[in-house]
Amino acid sequence: MSNPSILILPGDGIGPEVMAEVRKVIDWYGAKRDLAFDVSEDLVGGAAYDKHGVPLADETMAKAQEVDAVLLGAVGGPKYDVLDFSVKPERGLLRLRKEMDLFANLRPAQCFDALADFSSLKKDVVAGLDIMIVRELTSGVYFGEPRGIFEEGNERVGINTQRYTESEIERAARAAFELAMKRNKKLCSMEKANVMESGILWREVVTRVGEEYPEVELSHMYADNGAMQLVRAPKQFDVIVTDNLFGDILSDCAAMLTGSLGMLPSASLGAPMANGRPKAMYEPVHGSAPDIAGQGKANPIACILSFAMALRYSFDQGDEATRLETAIEKVLADGVRTADLMGPEGGTPVSTSEMGDKIIEAL
Amino acid sequence: MSNPSILILPGDGIGPEVMAEVRKVIDWYGAKRDLAFDVSEDLVGGAAYDKHGVPLADETMAKAQEVDAVLLGAVGGPKYDVLDFSVKPERGLLRLRKEMDLFANLRPAQCFDALADFSSLKKDVVAGLDIMIVRELTSGVYFGEPRGIFEEGNERVGINTQRYTESEIERAARAAFELAMKRNKKLCSMEKANVMESGILWREVVTRVGEEYPEVELSHMYADNGAMQLVRAPKQFDVIVTDNLFGDILSDCAAMLTGSLGMLPSASLGAPMANGRPKAMYEPVHGSAPDIAGQGKANPIACILSFAMALRYSFDQGDEATRLETAIEKVLADGVRTADLMGPEGGTPVSTSEMGDKIIEAL
Ligand SMILES: CC(C)[C@H](C(=O)O)[C@@H](O)C(=O)O
Numbered sequence: 030m031s032n033p034s035i036l037i038l039p040g041d042g043i044g045p046e047v048m049a050e051v052r053k054v055i056d057w058y059g060a061k062r063d064l065a066f067d068v069s070e071d072l073v074g075g076a077a078y079d080k081h082g083v084p085l086a087d088e089t090m091a092k093a094q095e096v097d098a099v100l101l102g103a104v105g106g107p108k109y110d111v112l113d114f115s116v117k118p119e120r121g122l123l124r125l126r127k128e129m130d131l132f133a134n135l136r137p138a139q140c141f142d143a144l145a146d147f148s149s150l151k152k153d154v155v156a157g158l159d160i161m162i163v164r165e166l167t168s169g170v171y172f173g174e175p176r177g178i179f180e181e182g183n184e185r186v187g188i189n190t191q192r193y194t195e196s197e198i199e200r201a202a203r204a205a206f207e208l209a210m211k212r213n214k215k216l217c218s219m220e221k222a223n224v225m226e227s228g229i230l231w232r233e234v235v236t237r238v239g240e241e242y243p244e245v246e247l248s249h250m251y252a253d254n255g256a257m258q259l260v261r262a263p264k265q266f267d268v269i270v271t272d273n274l275f276g277d278i279l280s281d282c283a284a285m286l287t288g289s290l291g292m293l294p295s296a297s298l299g300a301p302m303a304n305g306r307p308k309a310m311y312e313p314v315h316g317s318a319p320d321i322a323g324q325g326k327a328n329p330i331a332c333i334l335s336f337a338m339a340l341r342y343s344f345d346q347g348d349e350a351t352r353l354e355t356a357i358e359k360v361l362a363d364g365v366r367t368a369d370l371m372g373p374e375g376g377t378p379v380s381t382s383e384m385g386d387k388i389i390e391a392l
Numbered sequence: 393m394s395n396p397s398i399l400i401l402p403g404d405g406i407g408p409e410v411m412a413e414v415r416k417v418i419d420w421y422g423a424k425r426d427l428a429f430d431v432s433e434d435l436v437g438g439a440a441y442d443k444h445g446v447p448l449a450d451e452t453m454a455k456a457q458e459v460d461a462v463l464l465g466a467v468g469g470p471k472y473d474v475l476d477f478s479v480k481p482e483r484g485l486l487r488l489r490k491e492m493d494l495f496a497n498l499r500p501a502q503c504f505d506a507l508a509d510f511s512s513l514k515k516d517v518v519a520g521l522d523i524m525i526v527r528e529l530t531s532g533v534y535f536g537e538p539r540g541i542f543e544e545g546n547e548r549v550g551i552n553t554q555r556y557t558e559s560e561i562e563r564a565a566r567a568a569f570e571l572a573m574k575r576n577k578k579l580c581s582m583e584k585a586n587v588m589e590s591g592i593l594w595r596e597v598v599t600r601v602g603e604e605y606p607e608v609e610l611s612h613m614y615a616d617n618g619a620m621q622l623v624r625a626p627k628q629f630d631v632i633v634t635d636n637l638f639g640d641i642l643s644d645c646a647a648m649l650t651g652s653l654g655m656l657p658s659a660s661l662g663a664p665m666a667n668g669r670p671k672a673m674y675e676p677v678h679g680s681a682p683d684i685a686g687q688g689k690a691n692p693i694a695c696i697l698s699f700a701m702a703l704r705y706s707f708d709q710g711d712e713a714t715r716l717e718t719a720i721e722k723v724l725a726d727g728v729r730t731a732d733l734m735g736p737e738g739g740t741p742v743s744t745s746e747m748g749d750k751i752i753e754a755l
């Protein structure tokens with residue numbers, strides 16, 4: 030049997046730097062744990078635009094469809110702000126999500142013990158926080174038609190369409206219930222059913238899917254109240270399921286509660302492929318951070334933890350994922366800190382690549 | 393000249409209780425400050441549904457159009473959850489906003505010194521916080537057509553439409569710039585221009601209006617980053633302008649930062665009427681809180697501060713608004729506390745109506 034395959038798309042800004050550290054980790058698994066991967070690399074975002082004039086070349090898209098997992102760094106940068114909407118770096122990312130049909134975006138918001146002081150929230154509100162947001166990723170207002178800027182009378186109108194079919198809601202809900210079953214069997218679904226019909230359908234379908242999971246305690250919350258509750262008492266949540274746009278905002282809100290954005294990974298999963306593995310893309314929650322790119326300041330942990338999620342969700346190597354996560358916790362407990370993690374209590378300052386080395390050592 | 397007119401719509405849950413305290417304050421202004429108002433009262437939300445079978449009767453709507461200001465308590469409650477979407481309590485509120493064309497929703501998020509400990513955020517992150525969110529209130533996905541749940545093949549699809557014309561964006565932006573001019577001359581506009589064409593138009597129009605306000609420092613932020621920044625460092629903001637749906641979520645997030653939802657008022661303003669006053673409705677940010685309704689536990693301050701906003705924005709009585717706000721600060725500094733404000737450091741516990749009395753005393 031051939032090795033499982035990974036396509037690395039470092040992208041823009043700090044993407045290439047943090048991905049270089051992930052490669053060290055991948056190599057370590059091949060050398061030391063007999064877990065070798067066939068790794069290829071390609072361009073996405075502004076980097077792809079610079080070469081191909083589009084933020085994702087067709088050949089890259091085709092490769093992404095064939096591999097067992099895609100690892101993505103980050104896309105975007107001020108240089109590309111002037112580009113037309115249709116070729117902006119983000120479109121490369123959105124094309125991957127859509128064409129790979131990655132409908133379930135898993136965004137853990139976890140507060141690391143060693144870093145609880147970094148949160149803008151009080152320590153007791155966030156210490157031990159461990160929630161999982163499941164965001165629908167291939168539909169809703171991100172992709173609904175009609176969309177665009179149109180002439181109407183003597184002015185223009187900007188239009189986007191929020192659109193969810195029952196089956197789209199159902200598969201996202203099912204992914205969330207399955208996760209809840211493996212965690213604390215508590216799921217909260219968020220929408221604006223008091224204002225939007227798409228939210229009414231969302232609530233109805235989630236409720237129906239919930240009948241298949243009687244052990245899971247299901248609740249519903251309006252998304253505005255959800256934002257409030259995340260700020261007020263985030264530990265009331267275990268798994269949250271919501272749509273593409275609410276998920277974008279609420280997961281970023283949840284991520285920031287932890288205070289350490291440089292630590293948060295994500296997984297975007299689709300349907301099983303012929304080999305039983307789900308279509309999958311893994312990426313850090315942080316962006317391309319152009320202001321610190323190329324300076325060795327970036328924190329590679331979110332990207333390395335994204336690879337840990339790949340081990341768990343794509344390669345059925347939960348134990349190896351845990352090994353990697355534990356190594357990272359140890360390095361943090363030892364006080365090793367990239368610039369973003371350097372607090373008043375000090376620590377050992379390290380560069381991006383030194384952090385990668387320390388993690389390899391801890392492994 | 394006749395007295396200025398106010399229509400009071402107490403609504404559901406704690407609405408009537410908190411509004412009773414506002415009436416005391418209104419009466420005080422008539423008796424002691426020679427500022428008499430013609431006050432009438434009517435039904436909205438579930439209370440209107442119970443009587444008329446609709447959450448806002450046509451006659452009430454007509455009255456609201458005629459008065460100088462509407463004061464609204466809160467709408468909704470579990471009893472009405474089973475109602476059809478078209479007659480839910482919220483529809484009464486949305487009808488008022490739409491037909492009065494109240495396009496600029498002003499939501500201050502202010503952290504009261506005496507209550508800074510109530511926030512789930514660290515004291516230094518929120519102490520002295522004073523931001524103003526201007527939310528577009530009459531358009532966007534709340535009102536866009538087509539909308540509904542439709543059959544499509546062998547399943548249903550839920551559809552809502554995000555829709556903004558240039559002039560809708562323009563008037564909301566102008567309201568925000570005007571406010572920024574009176575405050576710290578800093579405005580941040582939030583949308584998802586990286587994903588939504590309506591966001592591109594939003595950004596373009598806000599930028600264009602900004603040329604009329606060269607003194608105001610204008611910035612743009614994606615709404616997901618906006619949620620993060622509100623949690624990370626809210627004091628970086630002065631005025632924020634955003635659309636109806638983002639505004640719903642972001643203003644609730646901002647409100648919760650202060651930790652004292654029972655303290656936050658809002659104003660919804662439209663175009664000037666013949667007498668020069670803007671169409672206006674004032675309401676607390678908190679909801680109908682059915683769990684504590686009728687028990688004298690509700691905090692009337694948000695609703696009373698909404699009347700203070702009416703004094704300022706509808707009746708050109710900025711000094712009297714400040715008088716009322718100062719009285720409330722004094723009562724809080726004296727340790728007078730409704731149940732929601734009772735913290736570990738104690739205080740004098742009071743009921744809803746005792747809080748009203750204390751505020752009158754302080755006036
Ligand atoms: C970069 C952008 C298109 C993207 C989104 O809006 O989904 C990002 O914010 C995210 O959450 O992954």
Ligand SMILES: CC(C)[C@H](C(=O)O)[C@@H](O)C(=O)O
Nearest residue numbers: 223224253482483485486640
């Ligand atoms: C009650 C509801 C319709 C309303 C809204 O969504 O606008 C509320 O959340 C608000 O923010 O005033």
